[in-house]
Amino acid sequence: MKASKLFAFSAIALACAMQGAHAQTPLKTIKIGILTDMSGPLADAYGPGSVRAAEMAIEEAKSQFPGVNIELVSANHQNKVDVATTIARKWYDVEKVDAIFDLVNTSVAIAVQGVARERKKIDVPITGASSLTGQHCSPWAIHWSTDTHIQTGGVTSGVMATGGDSWFFITADYSGTREMADQAKAIVKKGGGKVTGEVLFPMGSTDFASAVVAAQGSNAKVINLASGGQDTVNAIKQLAEFGLVAQGKRIVAPSIFLTDIHSLGLKAAQGVVFVDSTYWDLTPETRTWSKRFAETMKRPPTPQQMNVYGAVQHYLKAVKTAGTTDSDAVMKQVRATPINFFNTKNGVVRENGSVVRKRYVFQAKSPAESKYAWDYLKVAKELSLEEGAPVPVAESGCNFTSK
Numbered sequence: 001m002k003a004s005k006l007f008a009f010s011a012i013a014l015a016c017a018m019q020g021a022h023a024q025t026p027l028k029t030i031k032i033g034i035l036t037d038m039s040g041p042l043a044d045a046y047g048p049g050s051v052r053a054a055e056m057a058i059e060e061a062k063s064q065f066p067g068v069n070i071e072l073v074s075a076n077h078q079n080k081v082d083v084a085t086t087i088a089r090k091w092y093d094v095e096k097v098d099a100i101f102d103l104v105n106t107s108v109a110i111a112v113q114g115v116a117r118e119r120k121k122i123d124v125p126i127t128g129a130s131s132l133t134g135q136h137c138s139p140w141a142i143h144w145s146t147d148t149h150i151q152t153g154g155v156t157s158g159v160m161a162t163g164g165d166s167w168f169f170i171t172a173d174y175s176g177t178r179e180m181a182d183q184a185k186a187i188v189k190k191g192g193g194k195v196t197g198e199v200l201f202p203m204g205s206t207d208f209a210s211a212v213v214a215a216q217g218s219n220a221k222v223i224n225l226a227s228g229g230q231d232t233v234n235a236i237k238q239l240a241e242f243g244l245v246a247q248g249k250r251i252v253a254p255s256i257f258l259t260d261i262h263s264l265g266l267k268a269a270q271g272v273v274f275v276d277s278t279y280w281d282l283t284p285e286t287r288t289w290s291k292r293f294a295e296t297m298k299r300p301p302t303p304q305q306m307n308v309y310g311a312v313q314h315y316l317k318a319v320k321t322a323g324t325t326d327s328d329a330v331m332k333q334v335r336a337t338p339i340n341f342f343n344t345k346n347g348v349v350r351e352n353g354s355v356v357r358k359r360y361v362f363q364a365k366s367p368a369e370s371k372y373a374w375d376y377l378k379v380a381k382e383l384s385l386e387e388g389a390p391v392p393v394a395e396s397g398c399n400f401t402s403k
Contacts, residue, residue, distance in 0.1 A: 026067070027065070027068050027319075027323060027324060027325070028067075028068060028069065029068065029069045029070075029071065029096075030065070030068060030069070030070045030071070030098055030316070030319055030325055031070075031071045031072075031073065031095070031096055031097045031098050032054060032058070032070070032071070032072050032073070032097070032098065032099055032100075032101065032312060032315075033072075033073050033074065033075070033088075033091050033097040033099070033100040033101065034050050034051050034054050034072065034073070034074040034075075034100075034101055034102050034308070035074070035075055035077050035084060035087060035088065035091075035100050035101075035102055035103055035108075035112065036050050036051070036074070036075075036076070036077065036102040036103070036104055037076065037077065037078070037079055037104050037105060037229075038074075038075075038076035039076055039078070040078065040079050040204070040229075041079075041203065041204060041228070041229035041230035041231055042079070042104045042105060042228060042229040042230075043229075044229065044230075044257070044259035044260075044263075044302075045104075045228075045229060045257035045258070045259050045260070045302045045304050045305070046102055046104040046126070046302075046304050046305065046308075048297070049293075049297055049301055049302065049305040050101075050102045050104075050126070050304070050305050050308040051072070051074045052293065052296055052297055052305070053293065053301060053305045053306065053308040053309035053312070054072055054074075054101065054308055054309065054312045055072060056292065056293065056309055057308075057309045057310075057312035057313040057316065058070050058072055058312065058316070060313070061313065061316040061317075061320075064316075064320055065316075065320065070316075073091065073095065073097065075087050075091075077103075077105070077108050079105050079108065079203065080108075081107050081108055081111045084103075084105075084108040084111060084112050085111050085112060085114075085115050088100060088112045088115045088116065088123075089115055092115065092116065092119050092121050093119070097121075098121070098122065098319075098325040098327075099121070099122035099123065099124060099315055099325075099330075100112060100116065100121075100122075100123045100124070101123075101124045101126065101308055101311055101312060101315075102124075102125075102126050102127075102308055103123065103124075103125040103126065103127055104125075104126060104127045104304070105127060105174075105176070106127055106128055106129040106132075106174065106175050106176025106177075106179070107174050107175050107176070108127075109123075109125040109127045109129070109132060109176075110129070110131070110132065110136050110175065113125065113132060113136055113138055113141050114136070116138060116140060116141065117138040117139075117140065117141070120139075120140055120327050120328070121140060121327055122140045122141070122142070122315070122327050122330065122331065123138070123140070123141050123142075124141070124142045124143075124144050124311045124315065125141070125143055125144070125145065126144055126145045126304050126307050126308055126311065127145055127176065128145065128146070128147055128148045128151065128176045128177075128179075128180060128255060129147065129148050129175065129176040129179050129180075130147045130148050130149040130179065130183070130390065130391055130396070131175075131179060131397075132147070132353070133147070133350075133352045133353045133354040133390060133391070133396055133398055134352075134391065134396045134397040134398055135397050135398075137352045137353060137396070137397075137398035137399075137400065138353065138400075139328075139331065139400050140327045140328075140331055141353045142311065142314075142315075142334060142349055142353050142355065143353050143354050143355060143390070144307055144310070144311040144355055145277075145304065145307055146275055146276050146277055146303075146359060147354070147390050147391075148176065148179050148180040148183055148254075149183060149390055149391050150275055150359060150388055150389070150390060151180060151254035151255060151274065151275050152180055152183040152184040152187065152254050153183070153187065153275075153387075154275040154359070154361050154381070154383055154387060154388065155252055155254050155273050155274060155275055155361065156184045156187040156188060156224075156252070156254075157187060157191070158273070158361060158380075158381065159222055159250060159252060159273070160187070160188065160191045160193055163221070164193070164221050164222040164250050164252075165188075165191075165192070165193040165194065165221065166193060166194045166196055166218075166219070166220045166221045166222065167184070167185070167188050167193060167194070167195050167196065167220055167221075167222045167223075167224055168195075168196050168197050168198070168214070168215040168218045168220035168222070168223050168224070169181050169184070169185070169195065169197070169198035169199070169223075169224045169226060170198075170199050170201065170208065170211045170212075170215065170223065170224070170225050170226070170227070170235055171198055171199070171200050171201070171224075171226040171227065172200075172201060172202075172203050172226060172227040172228070172231055173200040173201060173202055173203070174203055177226040177227055177228070177255070178200075178226070180226045180254060180255065181198065181224065181226035184224055184226070184252075184254070196218035196219065196220040197214060197215075197218045197220075199211040199214050199215075201227075201231070203231060204230075204231070205231060205234065206234055208234060208235045208238040208239075209238065209242075211235070212235075212238050212239055212242045212244065213242070215239070215244065215249075216242060216244060220249075221249065221250060222249070222250045222251075222252055223239065223244065223249055223250070223251050223252070224252045224253075224254075225251065225252065225253040225254075225256075226254070226255070227253075227255065228255040228256075228257065229257060229259075229260065230260075230263075232253050232255070232256050232257075232260050233260045233263045233264055236251060236253065236260075236264055236268055236269065236272070237264065237268060239251060240267075240268040245268065250271070251271065251272050252272070252273060252274075253272050253273075253274055254274050254275065255274070256269075256272055256274050257302050257303075257304065258279070258280070258300070258302045258303065258374075258376065258377070259302055261364050261376045261377070262299075262374065262376065265367075266364060266365055266366060266367045266370055266376060267367055269364040269376075270364050270365065270366045270367065271363065271364060271366075272363070272364045273361060273362065273363045273364075273380060274361070274362055275359055275360065275361055275362070275383070275388070276303045276359065276360065276362055277303060277307065277343065277344065277357055277358065277359045277360070277388075278303045278306050278307070278343035278344075278360075279303060279360075279362060279377050280300035280301055280302075280306070280374070281300070281374070281375065281377070282343065282360075282379075283342070283343070285342035285343070286306070286342055286343055288342075289301075289306070289309075289342050290306075293305070299374065300374050306343060309341075310339070310341045310342075310343065310344060313341055314334065314337070314339055314341070314349075315330070315334065317333075317337055318330045318331075318333035318334045318337055319333075321333045321337065334349050335348075335349045335350075335351070339355070339357060343358075344357045344358065345358070350390075350393050351393050351398075352393045352396050352398035353398075354390035354391070354393070354396070355390070356385060356389050356390070357385075357388070358382075358383075358385070358388065359383045359387075359388030360379050360380075360381065360382055360383060360388075361379070361380040361381040361382075361383065362377045362378070362379060362380060363377065363378055363379075363380040364376060364377060365377065365378055
């Protein structure tokens, strides 16, 4: 055999041996981060409950990873982009976190997704904006939650179809909620409806008097609250105090949380509609899991916390199948593996990271309809997979090669 051919053969054999050795390297540690709002207006719906949900997913998965240490770290991003990105860089670069979950607050989620994309690391937002799988998409991101396209589409079209043809918007002034409001306005205008006005407010506001007066003066039939957490609670309380709920104004809050309805009480929240993928009291399976969650947290989980559990569980399944925490190998399995846990059957993670799964239009019950603690919601409509799907990948604006 000629020397050149022998050298080539030896190089190939060495490469194969190295690949085999790499493939056989035992998995020792999986490190997961929950980066969330632990003390601000979104903490009730996410926060410590998200951490507990991740703990539950890890506890259940440990038997599938003998000899592997699954670590969980958590931190408060304080709804500040600079704080969130500093933590994310430290976690990925220094503490060797393999994947970051939760990332509530769209500005935070977009910024951290940029950090993760630069490092080819996995991030899993449980927050709204469709742009996370559009212009801000990443090959290593999974947008696990209900996005703004789904939240606005199902609710806005339904309200328009039942006579809600004039709309006033009260919008939190940050990227995700502005995106949500703009999507709803487009649907209203396309359907022949009228947008009578809009008031923007800073996150964390407590005084909505001027916004409520403007909404009342607009004579709109529908008031859309593009906001979340305590902001939504404060706005609805003041809409009720000014008599707009009693006047029959329809309140649409696409991003309202179960904890918001609890804070408001059904007298103020009754009739509010929104889209989500689950609810603690939806099925026997959700009730069983929620009972376990409540043993520690002393209340049922929000859909967002339930989705943290599902996302962490699905990620760990992918790691198990891949036999590694390498981002490319894991994401290949994330997309190839159907999503199956207590509130999702045969869901799919698409190429751009968006998730197709069952979703519902929920409506807050009246006080008379509620029969026990936290019995707050009923299913107004069960959406088909098409009705509840994110923007089609080809129309999403996602372009991995431009990053």
